[in-house]
Amino acid sequence: MSAGRAIACAEIAEWLDAYVDGEAESCPGLSEQQFVDHLVVCRDCLEQVLLVRRLKRLMATRVAPQEAPWHFRQSVVTQVVQTALSDQTLWQSESVWIERS
Numbered sequence: 001m002s003a004g005r006a007i008a009c010a011e012i013a014e015w016l017d018a019y020v021d022g023e024a025e026s027c028p029g030l031s032e033q034q035f036v037d038h039l040v041v042c043r044d045c046l047e048q049v050l051l052v053r054r055l056k057r058l059m060a061t062r063v064a065p066q067e068a069p070w071h072f073r074q075s076v077v078t079q080v081v082q083t084a085l086s087d088q089t090l091w092q093s094e095s096v097w098i099e100r101s
């Protein structure tokens with residue numbers, strides 16, 4: 001089943017980043033096959049790999065240039081809505097609108 005010795009969860013954890021980045025072969029004394037063999041039998045490590053992979057993908061899209069302004073816009077919209085809601089009693093009153101305009 002395995003091309004090498006079985007590796008421990010601690011080793012998976014230590015080289016998780018490298019494995020997710022497709023650089024398992026650069027891990028000293030480990031091969032990608034050993035990672036795969038462990039992940040097939042260890043659900044905890046498999047979940048870690050999937051989690052890190054998802055996080056990396058998420059971070060890759062978050063740092064895209066068009067994402068920052070979207071976040072900024074979103075926070076501005078949220079603040080405007082919150083202000084409007086807290087100010088609801090004022091702008092619901094017709095007389096206030098007339099006085100203001």
Ligand SMILES: [Zn+2]
Nearest residue numbers: 008009042045
């Ligand atoms: Zn494990």
